[in-house]
Amino acid sequence: MKFLQHELDYRRAMQRQFTRREALYRMGAGIGAIGLAAMFGDKASAAGVGSPLAPKMPHFAPRAKRLIQLFMPGGPSQVDTFDYKPMLAKHAGERPASVDKKSLRNTKMGLMPSPFGFKQYGQCGKWVSDIFPQVAQCVDDISFIHSMHTDIPEHAGGILMTNLGALQPNRPSLGSWLTYGLGAETQNLPGFVAMSPRAEPRGKGANWGNAFLPGAYAGAYVNIQHMKPDAVIGNLKSAGLSRQQQREQLDLLAKINQMQLARLEQDQDLEAGIQAMEMAFRMQFSVPEVFDVSKESEETRKLYGDSEFAKGCLISRRLIEEGVRVVQLSLSIDGYDIAWDTGHENIVNGHAALAKACDQGIAALLTDLKGRGLLDETLVVWGGEFGRAPTSEGAKGRDHDHYGYTVWMAGGGVKKGFSYGASDEFGLSAVENRVHVHDMNATILHLMGLDHEKLTYRFSGRDYRLTDVFGHVVHDVIA
């Protein structure tokens, strides 16, 4: 049933494409007869004339159509946010064998209870730290995964592992894989948009890079501190021409190119180019619109609040509404690229400020998506590249912890008000139903209708995958 529904959606999307093109033709773009045949015929798309971002059939019926990744670089501490560990208070200062594991800085301190209070929320009675009071209100829509683990306790490698499924920056990012696998439901925007306020997460472009996938699958990055649509798509605005003047100008170019096409009789690049040019024309007007949050209702804007991150959340919603496949929004405050790493010296100040910077925006996004009926088909994933140890570093801080940490998912086909896996009694290591980053990525692909073992790209004699040779879909979190 669901599959049929998707099939219908897909055909509708193709239909929309077609009529848009047709409308353009009527608008007077004046595409020559040869070009026309090539552009509209099935044969043409088989020959690769179509846009690389045209929607593609998934492997099976998807549960989520798009992904919003709320990326928390730096390593948020699980035991101070969503993984409640009352045992920490009982054993404060002790260093039992189960937590006596090497951390990055190899700290030898004892257990440190969370400085924050925890309360129970929702029907599911989830314990949530006081620093996330608003996300706490959404727990009945969330699946918490408390048994995440990853390969290394270092930011650069950990961040790449999370976003690329590899420790080296020469692999395509998750968002690139998804747009490669599924295309996008818009031809006026990039299929994959990465955003952060202020600093880009460590590793920069690699986190949304296409590596060896075709360039159309690269994420477009925008710094939401400045919020210039021109940053998403270069050269979006004409310096001095009106829409009418631009139209004239493009008609001239179309004619010049058609004469060339007539001389050549057939040229795939040129035919595709004539089509791409028309899309470029439209993008100039559609892109600024999507980044302009001033058109949102007063109520909506109030829901999100004024923080930079919240603005990013609101834009994320607008982007996926327009058909963008993947949005990655990273948290950064004070220009620090690994925001949550402020936890080394002082969990109280660092984490409280960071949670405050994103709590309302995240809750607003979930509420807003739900209110618009979009949450069911939009997968929202929250988490960092690893967590922080329940033992202390110095007097008040915590060191990196890759043995176990928490990530949560909401919407698009995941269980509601659910917790999966468990860390040990103090929260250092994932012990029950362990989920590696590869498993998480496999699960994300699965929810989006892609088999992580089949989504491959042949590069230099070898079929690459997001999950390399690893990854198991965590079926238990799927509703």
Added chain:
Amino acid sequence: MKSVPASIPTGAWAVVFMSLMFAGTNLSAKEDTFTSEQIEFFENKVRPVLVTHCYSCHSAEAKKLKAGLRLDSRARILKGGDSGPAIVPGNPAKSLLSQAVNYGDPDTAMPPKQKLADADIAALTKWVEMGAPWPGSDAAASRAEKSTKAEAYDWEKFRREHWSFRPIVAAKPPKVRRASWVKGDIDRFVLARLEAAGVTPNPAAEKRTLIRRAYLDLIGLPPTPEQVAAFLNDRRSNAFAKVVDSLLASEHYGERWARHWLDVARYSEADGGFGDQPLPNTWRYRDWVVRSFNADLPYDRFLTEQIAGDLLAEKPDPAGTGFFAVGPTYVGDGGDPEAQAQAEAETLADRVDTFSRGLLGLTVACARCHDHKFDPITTKDYYAIAGVFRNTRRENFPVVPQAEVDAFKAGQQAIKDQEKQIDEWLHAATKRLNLKRPEVEKSLDEEAKKSLAELRGELERRKKSAPPMYATLHGLKDSGSVDMPVALRGDLRKPGEMAPRRFLEIVAGKEAAPYTKGSGRLELARSVVASDNPLTARVIVNRVWGWHFGEALVRTPSNFGVLGEKPTHPELLDWLAADFIQHGWSMKRLHRQILLSSTWQMSSHFDKAKFTRDGDNRLLWRMNPRKLEVEVWRDSLLAVTGELDRTIGGPSANQIWESKRRTVYASTSRTGDIYQADRFLRLFDAPAAVSSAEKRVTSTVPQQYLFMMNSPFMTGRAQVLGDWMRGLSGPRAHHLRDTYERLYSRPPEPAELQLASEWLGKNPAPERWHRYAQMLLSAHELIQIQ
């Protein structure tokens, strides 16, 4: 499409075979007939778990065998260790192995440090349930026992049957029917294949097309109208040969062809790795490549200098070793040993990958964790090569006379000496006055203050007069001479058997001489260019062919292995390679040979019948029409507006939009997000410099047209061109003719004149000219080579 994942951890063959040598032979193997699915399950899901989590204590590899238990052969597992058989096939509940991994009893919970992932435990359980499938039989085991060394591949079969491992044999150019078409031996091979297929080659391109093609191909700039006219008027039979010779003699040739090589070298001006720090002197490597092409440095020497230029007995020069030295170098960002090992492993993987795909057309990096699944490349091969680079480090070599280096060092020493003197003076004063150091200065008398000030004044003078840091280049230097072990599953902290440094076994044979001199780089270079190496020459002539035609004879230029494509014209490829070696590995000679062929000179014209027959042009019935590389396009735009700065070489320009220099001189980063040029180049399909590029792909996306419509670069060029057109005297048709000649090397057609007059009207405002010019510059014709 069958999925062939990157690093299926089915490796550790060496471990397996070694263990079989000791395997008991009288244990029954009635489960000998496992299905291929079962064996595949074992290889994919079970063996990797055993290798990774168990073998450091329970295999022949174990430093100290624990509990007398070995898990590296089925027989050993059935025999078990101190506690008895490890498994009861078909019955996980009764199997000690299952109990251990399920952490049933804390004393025997295995692996001791951390419980296995659930999926791994499930796989082991299922495997025991299946009856513990294991590849090979006891018969095979006993065979392995008898043979002194079990083989990973049938080497001779590969050498005999896979085209790229066979020796290069220069066949006699074939006879053809239409001998009049033949200008050189290349044409014989191409025409013979066309004739056999019953397809006729396209007619020769007309002279205008030909000269434009030659300019764009060889120097990456369009010809001027005068150059076109001179060629059109030259009726001599060698007119075109003269054009080719003059282009090969132009310094712009080196710029254009260096850029091709820089794709292979995954050249960028930043470190890559995790941080992508800028490397200030990478341009010296780029300039070395440009100079080498211009000087027609023989290709064998070109490669030797890039691998081991610093080690040459005669005229040592480290400049070429930038090929490796400017590659991505990974460092951990903390002190975690696991991360350090990862970083080193990634750096080595880059070196091996760039080396093997770039120079040999082999994907040796696939053998980092396991023997190659398809090609005859073992992990030992990988670590034999990696070992060479592990004994090598990056060094900043001075590029100035020694006197300048000495002067810099002397200047620095003088500063240090003075600092030391001040320190000693203060130390003495501290003692004399019996005060703490920070309080001393406040308590000095006038005279003492004066002498301290003098000492400090002298320090300032020395700092000012010290010569600045001398210029350097990034090159390679030997740092040791030790072999490394195979890293089990690619993890440097899990050493397997030693992998002596030597060349690939498939090429050099089992008795390949080990490399012993320093890192072994010079010996490695000798192996690469050895006359009996069948790969090196084939790989480069194929690449050069591809750069001239848009498609190479082997359409996977960096993969000559089993999964790569086969050559469309194998005899031609071999003939070219043999001829190339025989004539001193001269690139310029190869270019000349290709450009003077009828094959290269064919028109690119569409032909419906032939296109239907062979749309991919594998038969070579026409020249491939294609989009130009982005560098050539930008350079052409600057050339036709008369703005191009033709300075050769030197430091790169960070600000590409302010610079009028050729695009090869733009700064680029590895992650593609640091310099102005990064985004622009990527938009127009320049490869990401994260790994050696096999070939360029072309894509057509709307953003390219936004660039043409709105970028300040395009509007700027349009103004220059528009103003130039406006300033021409005489009738407008002449303006347009001059413009078309300048941009497209041809006069306009009547319809184009008509279009122009419609757009421009009677007395066009300057702005109208500019907008017209911008569309002429955006036309597809300028970004295409016909």
